[in-house]
Amino acid sequence: MLHNFGSINLDHIYRVPHLVTPGETLTSHGYRVGLGGKGANQSLAMARAGGQVRHWGRLGRQDAWARDLLEASGVDVDSVELVDEPSGHAIIQVDDAGENAILLFPGANHGFNEANLEARLAEASPGDWLLAQNECIALPYLFEAARERGLHIAFNPAPMTADAAELPLEACRLLFVNRSEAEILTGLPAGSAASALLDALASRLPATETVLTLGGDGAWYQVGETRHFQPPMPVTPVDTTAAGDTFIGYYLAALQDGEGPEACLARAAAAAALGVQRSGAAESIPEAAEVAQWQRQTQPQTPNTP
Numbered sequence: 001m002l003h004n005f006g007s008i009n010l011d012h013i014y015r016v017p018h019l020v021t022p023g024e025t026l027t028s029h030g031y032r033v034g035l036g037g038k039g040a041n042q043s044l045a046m047a048r049a050g051g052q053v054r055h056w057g058r059l060g061r062q063d064a065w066a067r068d069l070l071e072a073s074g075v076d077v078d079s080v081e082l083v084d085e086p087s088g089h090a091i092i093q094v095d096d097a098g099e100n101a102i103l104l105f106p107g108a109n110h111g112f113n114e115a116n117l118e119a120r121l122a123e124a125s126p127g128d129w130l131l132a133q134n135e136c137i138a139l140p141y142l143f144e145a146a147r148e149r150g151l152h153i154a155f156n157p158a159p160m161t162a163d164a165a166e167l168p169l170e171a172c173r174l175l176f177v178n179r180s181e182a183e184i185l186t187g188l189p190a191g192s193a194a195s196a197l198l199d200a201l202a203s204r205l206p207a208t209e210t211v212l213t214l215g216g217d218g219a220w221y222q223v224g225e226t227r228h229f230q231p232p233m234p235v236t237p238v239d240t241t242a243a244g245d246t247f248i249g250y251y252l253a254a255l256q257d258g259e260g261p262e263a264c265l266a267r268a269a270a271a272a273a274l275g276v277q278r279s280g281a282a283e284s285i286p287e288a289a290e291v292a293q294w295q296r297q298t299q300p301q302t303p304n305t306p
């Protein structure tokens with residue numbers, strides 16, 4: 001069982017001709033509300049991939065439909081608390097090129113404290129995996145408590161903040177970062193080569209398995225001196241929202257299946273490539289059978305070196 005300490009958001013998604021600029025008033029040409037939150041998306045992706053995942057989350061009582069949706073997808077929601085606070089939500093603009101900009105209101109996601117985390121931690125056994133992102137609070141406490149209990153920590157420092165960069169990341173067994181997160185963690189300038197980012201990450205976190213996702217430039221796995229490259233899949237994105245979450249959920253489910261890093265990367269990349277061809281966050285996450293079929297149909301490009 002993997003325990004995912006993660007946000008649950010209601011995503012308000014606006015289709016726009018371009019991302020709104022400061023001082024501009026822009027009319028959207030599409031709007032809908034769906035389930036989102038990096039935590040919920042990652043749990044849902046893991047469950048759709050066939051993984052065993054228990055979500056630790058907090059949600060406004062009036063939005064129980066979001067918990068029901070997670071449960072219907074196979075997520076264990078016994079530790080999703082319905083509370084008398086507003087749910088977290090996100091205002092998401094998606095432009096005609098599939099790029100997005102996201103504004104978050106944390107709401108109930110920021111209601112965690114040491115007492116309710118202790119109750120959740122009591123459900124975990126030594127050797128279990130604990131996944132976290134950076135949309136909930138109390139992460140320093142969680143890292144310390146998880147380490148003391150012998151849990152394996154997987155962390156996705158998204159959205160990246162100065163506080164997340166200061167966490168004791170060496171406590172992580174597995175770290176998922178995208179380009180901008182890696183640049184902040186390493187202090188390297190924007191646009192740095194993948195090889196430079198990987199070198200700097202290895203030097204800061206020599207024992208941590210690190211997965212660096214680069215969107216259209218593929219993804220890398222590394223631990224110590226070992227590296228594997230996953231080539232990009234040639235797709236035209238409609239909406240990249242939750243692509244990273246889909247990747248992480250599928251990667252962890254493959255890991256839970258006993259797969260090695262190359263197979264985990266391949267499955268995760270195929271799922272994310274399918275997801276970006278659909279609109280929405282949770283609703284864009286594909287089912288395992290679709291991913292398996294896509295993997296069979298798709299020939300990856302030739303691997304190269306960073």
Ligand SMILES: OC[C@H]1O[C@H](O)[C@H](O)[C@@H]1O
Nearest residue numbers: 009036037038090242281
């Ligand atoms: O990663 C995508 C997610 O980021 C924000 O948390 C939104 O809720 C959205 O679902």
